[in-house]
Each structure stands twice: as C-alpha cells, then as structure tokens.
Amino acid sequence: MSAILRDRRLTLPAGAALLVVLPLLLRGQEYLLRLCNELLLNVVVILGFLIILGLTKQFSLGQVAFYGIGAYTVALLTASAGWNFFLALPVAGLLAGALAILVGIPCVRFEGPWFALVTFAFAEIVRILMIRWKGVTGGAQGFYNIPRPTLGGVQLTGEFHYIYLFLLVAGVAVALTVHLRLSPLGRLWLAIGDAPHMVAAMGTNVALHRILAFFIGSVLAGLAGGLFAGYATFISPESFTINHTIYFLTILVVGGLESIPGALLSVAVFTLLSNYLLAFYPWDLLLQGLTIVLFMNFLPRGLGSLAARLLGTADSQPRTVAKKA
Amino acid sequence: MSDLTLLANQLVWGVLVGVSYSLLAIAFSLIFATSGTVNFATGEFAMVGAYFCYTILSKLGGQVLLAVLLALLGLFAFGMVVERLAFRRLYKLDPILILIATIGISTMLKSLVLIVWGPYSKSLPPLLSTGPISLGPIILMPQNLVLLAVGLGTMIVFHLFMNYTRLGTAMRATAQNVKGASLVGINTARCVNLTWAIGSVIAGIGGILIAFAYNLSIDMGGLIGMKGFASAITGGFGNILASTYGGMVLGVAENLAGGLISFYYKDVIAFGLVVLILFLRPSGLFVAPTQVRKV
Numbered sequence: 001m002s003a004i005l006r007d008r009r010l011t012l013p014a015g016a017a018l019l020v021v022l023p024l025l026l027r028g029q030e031y032l033l034r035l036c037n038e039l040l041l042n043v044v045v046i047l048g049f050l051i052i053l054g055l056t057k058q059f060s061l062g063q064v065a066f067y068g069i070g071a072y073t074v075a076l077l078t079a080s081a082g083w084n085f086f087l088a089l090p091v092a093g094l095l096a097g098a099l100a101i102l103v104g105i106p107c108v109r110f111e112g113p114w115f116a117l118v119t120f121a122f123a124e125i126v127r128i129l130m131i132r133w134k135g136v137t138g139g140a141q142g143f144y145n146i147p148r149p150t151l152g153g154v155q156l157t158g159e160f161h162y163i164y165l166f167l168l169v170a171g172v173a174v175a176l177t178v179h180l181r182l183s184p185l186g187r188l189w190l191a192i193g194d195a196p197h198m199v200a201a202m203g204t205n206v207a208l209h210r211i212l213a214f215f216i217g218s219v220l221a222g223l224a225g226g227l228f229a230g231y232a233t234f235i236s237p238e239s240f241t242i243n244h245t246i247y248f249l250t251i252l253v254v255g256g257l258e259s260i261p262g263a264l265l266s267v268a269v270f271t272l273l274s275n276y277l278l279a280f281y282p283w284d285l286l287l288q289g290l291t292i293v294l295f296m297n298f299l300p301r302g303l304g305s306l307a308a309r310l311l312g313t314a315d316s317q318p319r320t321v322a323k324k325a
Numbered sequence: 326m327s328d329l330t331l332l333a334n335q336l337v338w339g340v341l342v343g344v345s346y347s348l349l350a351i352a353f354s355l356i357f358a359t360s361g362t363v364n365f366a367t368g369e370f371a372m373v374g375a376y377f378c379y380t381i382l383s384k385l386g387g388q389v390l391l392a393v394l395l396a397l398l399g400l401f402a403f404g405m406v407v408e409r410l411a412f413r414r415l416y417k418l419d420p421i422l423i424l425i426a427t428i429g430i431s432t433m434l435k436s437l438v439l440i441v442w443g444p445y446s447k448s449l450p451p452l453l454s455t456g457p458i459s460l461g462p463i464i465l466m467p468q469n470l471v472l473l474a475v476g477l478g479t480m481i482v483f484h485l486f487m488n489y490t491r492l493g494t495a496m497r498a499t500a501q502n503v504k505g506a507s508l509v510g511i512n513t514a515r516c517v518n519l520t521w522a523i524g525s526v527i528a529g530i531g532g533i534l535i536a537f538a539y540n541l542s543i544d545m546g547g548l549i550g551m552k553g554f555a556s557a558i559t560g561g562f563g564n565i566l567a568s569t570y571g572g573m574v575l576g577v578a579e580n581l582a583g584g585l586i587s588f589y590y591k592d593v594i595a596f597g598l599v600v601l602i603l604f605l606r607p608s609g610l611f612v613a614p615t616q617v618r619k620v
Contacts, residue, residue, distance in 0.1 A: 057421050061428070106604035113363040113424055114603060117554055121596035124551070132589050194419070242547060246432050253425060285436035292429030293411050296422050 019171065023163045033159035037231065039271040040166035041224050042251070046267050047177045047260070048220030049248050054258035055186060056213040057193030058108070062119030063248055065126040066096040066218040068240035070225025075143045075235055076136065085149035089226045096222025097215045108210040123242065130237040142236025149230045162231055169227060173220055177260055180216075189213055190258065243285065247274075250288040253295050259304020266303055330462040335584035336577060341469050341538060343576025344476030348531030349553025350560065350568035351483060352524040358500035358563060359520040360416060362423040366407075367528045368550015369434035374400045374529025375536035375545070376442055379449060389452060393533060397526050404525030408518050416517075431546070439543050446542035472534050479530050480569060487565075496520055528553070548592070555599040561609030570611045575599070 026032050045067055052060050070092040077088035099122075107118040131140045138144065149156045149165070156162055180186040192199045192206055200206045229235050247270075255266035277284040295302060349367055356364045364370075377396035385392050411430055415423045452468045459465070487493040498506040499516040507513045535549055552575060557563075560571020578598055583591035608614040 053421075057419070059421055059424055106600055110603075110607060113365075114558070114607075116363070116365070116424065117551065117558065118600055118603065120551055121555070121600060125593045125596055128589070128593050246428065249425065249428065253429075282436045282439040286433055286440065289429045289432030289434075289436065292432065293426050296426040296429065297411065297414050300418060300422050 016171075019167050020164075023160060023167070026163075027160055030159050033163055035271060035275075037159055037162050037166055038274075039268060040163070040170040041228055041231070042267045042271055043170045043264065044173045044220050044224035044227070045248055046251055046255070046263050047173045048217035048224070049252050050217075050255075050258065050260065050263050051177060051180065051189075051213050051220070052217035053249075053252060054263075055181070055189040055193055056210050058210055058214060059113060059116040060119045060214070060217075061116045061242070061245055062103070062121075062123030062126075063217075063221050064240050064242070064244040065119075065123035066100060066221035067225035067228070067244070068126060068130065068235075068237075069096045069099060070222030071229040071235045071240070072130065072137060072143065072225075073222070074226035074229040075146045078230070079143070079146050085147070085230050086151060089223060089230070092226035092229075093219040093223040096225070097219035100214045100218030101211055104211045104214045108207045108214070120242070123240075123245065127237055127240060130240065138236075140237060142234060142238070143229075144234055146229050146233045146235070148233060156230075166227060166231075169223060173223075174260075174264075176216075181258075181260055193258075246285070246288060250291055253292050254302055256299075256302025256304030256306075259302060259308075261307060262302050262304020265307075331584055332581065333463045335580045337463060337465065337469075339577030339580035340573060341473050341476075341576070342535070342580060343556075343573035344473055344480075345531040345534045345538070345549065345572070346552050346556040346576050347569040347572025348476060348479060348527050348534070349549060350557035350572050351480070351565055352528035352531070353554050353557045354563050354565050354568050355520050355527070356524040359496065359517045360408075360412065360423070362412075362420055362427065363554065364521075364524070365424065365427040365550065365554075366431035366434060367524070367553060368532075368548065369431045369438075369546040370400065370404065370525045371528040371532025371535070371549055371553075372438060372541070372543075372546030373403065373434055373532075374525070375449075375532040375541050376438055376447075377529075378533050378536065379442075379447055379541055382449060387450075396533065397529055400525045400529040401522045404522040405518055407525075408521035412521075413514070431550070435543060435546060438546070442541075442543075444543060446540050448540040449537050452537060469538065472537055475530070476534055479527065483527060484565070492519070552595065555596065557609075559599055559602050559610060561612030564609070564612050567609055567611035571609060574610065 023033070023036070026036065045063065048066075049060070049063050052058050052063075073092035073095050074085065074088045077083040077091060078085050083091075103118060103122045104115075107114045130137050133139075156165065180189075188199070188204065189209060192204075192209055196206050228239075251266050251270045252263060254269070255263035277287070280287075299306065349371060352367050352370070353363060356362070356367070374396055377399050378392055381395050382389065382392040407430060411426055412423060415426060452471055455467045457464045457466050487497060495506070495511045496516050496519065498509070498511055499513045499520075503513050506516070531553065532545070532549065535545065539545075553572070556572035556575045557568040558571070559575050560569065561567030575595060575598070579591050579595035582594040586594065602610065606614060
C-alpha cells in the first residue's frame with residue numbers, strides 16, 4: 001500500500017481524479033462552489049504574478065490592467081461581435097500578453113523601479129479608457145449582459161458548471177508554473193531576479209527573459225479576466241483599480257513571492273477571508289497594507305518559507321543581494 | 326477666450342502644478358539617494374501633509390502660516406517614525422522588498438486618510454481675498470503667485486541646505502557611499518532617518534500647494550506621487566536640479582494637453598509622455614545620457 005502511495009507516476013492521474021470527484025461532492029452547495037470558483041480564478045492571476053514578481057523580480061503595479069483587458073476583450077468579442085466564448089478566451093489571453101510585451105519594451109532593460117512606474121501608468125491609462133471610451137466599454141456603468149459560455153450547444157449556467165472549466169485552466173496554470181519553477185528556465189529566471197548583472201555577464205539576454213516572463217504572467221492574468229467576464233456576466237471599471245493590484249500583491253507577499261505552495265495556501269486563506277474583510281472597508285485596506293509591511297520586515301519569504309522551515313526542507317533565510325557600494 | 330489666451334493660462338497653471346511635481350520629485354530623489362529605494366508612499370506622505378494642514382487650519386482658523394508649519398513638523402516626525410519602524414530592517418535585503426514595503430505603507434496611509442477624513446474631497450480656504458489680476462491676455466490669481474513663490478523658495482532653501490550646511494554635506498556623503506561616510510564619523514543611520522523626515526516635509530509642501538490650488542481628495546496621493554516620480558524620470562532621476570525641470574515640463578505638458586485635447590485624457594497624455602521619454606532618452610531630458618545602468 002505504501003509503495004503505491006509513494007509511486008510518483010500515480011500522482012497526476014490520482015490528483016486529476018480527485019479534482020473531478022470533489023466538485024460532485026459539493027454539488028448543490030452554491031456558496032461553497034462560488035468560493036471555489038473565486039479561488040480558482042485568483043489562483044490563475046496569482047501564479048501569473050508569481051512568475052513576474054516572484055521569479056524575475058519585476059515589480060508590476062499593473063497586473064489588474066491585464067486582468068481587465070482580458071475581461072473586456074471577452075465581453076466585447078462575445079457580446080458585441082458574437083464570438084464563441086472558447087474562441088474569445090485565448091484571444092483575450094494573447095492580447096493581454098501582446099500588450100505586456102509593448103509595455104515591457106521601454107523598461108525591462110533598466111535597473112530599479114522604472115518597471116513599477118510604467119506598469120502603474122499603463123494600468124491608470126487602461127482604467128481611464130475603460131471609463132471614458134463609453135461607446136466600446138460601456139463607461140463607468142460597466143458592461144452588462146455578457147453571454148455565458150456555450151460548448152457544443154450546452155450553456156454553462158450554475159456554479160457547478162463553471163467549476164470544471166476553472167479547474168481545467170487553474171490546473172494548467174499550476175502545472176505550467178511548477179514546471180517552469182523546476183525547469184532550467186525557471187532557475188535562470190530566479191537568478192535574473194536575484195542578480196541580473198551576473199546573469200547578463202554570462203551572456204544571457206536578460207531583457208528578453210524578463211519580457212518572456214512578463215508575457216506569460218500577463219497571459220495568465222488575461223485568461224483569468226476572460227474567465228471572470230464569462231462567469232460574472234457583468235464587468236465595470238470598479239473591478240479593475242489599483243486596490244485590486246494591491247490585493248494580489250498582498251496575497252503574493254503572504255505566500256512568499258516565489259513559493260508556489262505558499263502562494264496557493266495564501267490564495268486560499270485570502271479567498272476565504274475576503275468576503276468577511278469586505279465588510280470592514282476601508283479597514284481591510286489598512287490591514288492589507290499592514291500585512292505587507294509586517295511580512296516584509298519579519299517574514300520576507302512568507303508562508304512558503306515558514307512551511308519549509310517547519311519541514312526542514314529548503315533554505316528559509318531571505319537571500320541577501322549585495323548592493324552597490 | 327481665444328485659443329492663445331487659453332494656451333497662455335494653461336501654461337501658467339502648468340508651471341504652478343509643475344512646481345508641486347518638482348517638490349515631489351525632489352523627495353523621491355532624496356530618499357532614493359540615501360536608502361536606494363523609490364518610496365512609492367511619497368504621494369501619500371504629501372496627501373497626509375495636506376490633510377494635517379486642513380485639520381489644523383480648521384482648528385486654528387485663519388492662521389495659515391502656523392498651521393502649515395505645524396503640519397510640516399508633524400510630517401517630519403511622521404517620516405522619521407515610518408523609516409525607523411518599517412524600513413530600518415530592510416536595507417540589507419533585496420531592494421525589491423523595500424519597494425514592496427513602500428507600497429504597503431502607501432496603502433495604509435490611503436486607508437487611514439479614508440478612515441479619519443472620509444471619502445469626500447475637501448478644500449482649503451483661500452489664502453488671499455484679492456481678485457484676479459489681468460496681465461494682458463493672462464489672468465493671474467494672486468494666490469497662485471504666492472504658491473509659486475513658496476514652491477520655488479522651498480527649492481532654493483533645500484538647495485542651500487544640501488550644499489552649504491554640515492548636515493546637508495553629511496547626507497550627500499551618505500548618499501554617495503554609506504561605508505565611506507560612516508568611516509569618516511558620520512552617523513549614517515541617523516542621516517538616512519533624517520532624509521526620510523526631510524523628504525516627507527518636502528513632499529508635504531508639494532501636497533499642501535496642490536491642496537491650495539485644487540482641493541484634497543483620497544485619490545490625490547497616488548496620482549501626484551506617480552506624477553512626482555514621473556517628473557523625476559522626465560528630468561533625470563537622482564539629479565535634483567534636473568528633477569525640478571522635469572516637474573515643470575510635465576506640469577506644463579499635461580495642462581497644455583488638457584486644455585487643447587481633453588481634460589479627461591490629461592493623465593493619459595502625461596503618462597504616455599513619460600513612457601516615451603523613458604524609451605527615447607532613459608537618462609532624462611536634462612542629464613547627459615550615460616548615467617543609467619542597463620542590463
């Protein structure tokens with residue numbers, strides 16, 4: 001029995017089977033299913049953010065813009081142009097990624113926080129366009145009546161239908177991120193995050209890798225936004241403000257920036273808490289800011305490092321990077 | 326109003342807003358120089374200063390100078406406390422962690438202002454009761470001239486302080502080389518602490534100027550903060566004189582664009598301009614193009 005449990009080859013099929021069965025158990029429990037759906041959407045965004053901020057250490061202050069672009073792209077293509085959702089979704093992801101490349105080009109070569117400024121500026125521009133470009137986006141009132149996805153004549157309606165779609169996308173996102181993190185490419189990206197000049201000195205095109213990481217992370221954000229549009233059927237600029245980027249940032253910081261298990265744990269905690277936290281607005285914002293500051297000061301590698309320390313597995317000390325004298 | 330008059334008035338207004346941006350740009354450059362991080366909470370420091378000023382002014386009633394001074398004193402202490410509690414431990418770590426922590430501070434300040442002062446925008450009472458003066462086609466508000474003078478005066482005082490006092494020299498030494506500065510007997514931790522305090526005060530003056538010129542709102546912090554940072558980049562980051570020019574360029578450019586194209590797209594145009602400058606001339610408009618580290 002224990003030999004069967006330890007057999008690595010069984011992990012993937014067993015995990016997949018578990019994921020197919022679990023929602024069946026929750027069938028009818030709309031509230032729990034809704035939480036799971038929120039969780040899965042957040043997982044996709046956060047893993048995208050982890051690739052950008054956790055691996056290559058590019059501080060994007062505009063992740064919500066790519067999420068929003070994905071959402072509005074799906075809304076426009078399905079509601080206004082009559083596309084099928086499943087055709088619109090990849091387009092939304094790719095559009096977000098393409099814009100990420102354009103945004104990245106002016107700033108990925110520089111040291112320092114230029115990247116944060118440019119991504120912030122981009123998110124601000126996107127938000128203003130969402131509000132002012134009324135003919136296309138519906139303006140501040142938002143975009144109503146986005147059709148629900150249909151596949152083979154069947155329309156997704158309840159929470160239960162969506163969970164399999166979200167499980168599929170989130171599963172792919174987790175698999176992609178884990179694979180990246182363990183692959184030579186992921187290690188190179190971590191090295192770029194820690195010491196870009198050393199990596200550059202060894203002949204690697206750092207700017208290209210930064211753009212690539214930014215592209216992949218933003219495609220994930222765009223896909224999550226597209227899923228959100230098809231799920232919520234209503235989107236408005238209110239859902240895509242800097243506060244949402246801060247929310248994503250808090251989740252990632254608590255998880256430990258570059259730890260995938262930490263990020264997943266943190267997403268779960270925050271999704272469970274978020275419905276309660278919303279009632280405390282604006283104290284919830286204060287709490288998020290405080291969480292970020294406290295974690296940076298006392299646990300800069302987050303829950304991920306705490307778990308690693310308890311299990312005694314990986315290095316749990318913050319890596320210190322030599323600064324210029 | 327003819328187009329030319331509109332243009333002239335936007336130009337004057339742009340210079341005024343530009344001075345405030347310049348002050349924030351100086352605060353960015355100063356803190357960056359000594360602690361190696363961009364303080365993304367600079368705009369929120371400015372906002373908190375303006376709100377301090379608002380409350381003290383409403384309590385004191387009329388004594389503007391005293392209210393402003395008290396607000397700035399409060400901000401000075403506030404900057405010191407924040408640096409000591411939230412950032413002192415972080416300098417030896419990866420710079421991006423400090424950057425993230427400044428975002429945490431900015432979020433906290435934004436929500437604190439929302440909690441203490443509420444979501445509605447407020448306005449400060451007018452400084453002077455005299456009516457507008459017309460200088461040919463240009464209509465000037467005397468109050469704006471006072472604000473402009475205060476902004477420029479702050480820059481001059483700051484420049485003199487940095488270059489002609491012992492403390493200013495110690496700060497510049499710390500900014501150039503922390504180890505070297507501590508070897509010659511400078512208390513570098515204290516210097517870094519003081520740059521945060523002084524940076525906060527300068528940002529606060531910028532915030533108060535903006536508050537007198539427009540009004541106070543909870544969104545002002547994020548926006549003027551990023552405009553200040555953008556000004557520093559437009560002029561030349563880290564170079565205080567160049568940052569000052571950068572603020573003027575940005576202020577004038579966005580107000581001209583706002584007047585000529587559309588008020589709503591003012592910020593879009595301002596940020597677009599900065600990205601363009603970053604792309605074409607990353608060192609900034611007023612600095613020789615060699616000083617930016619690239620990968």
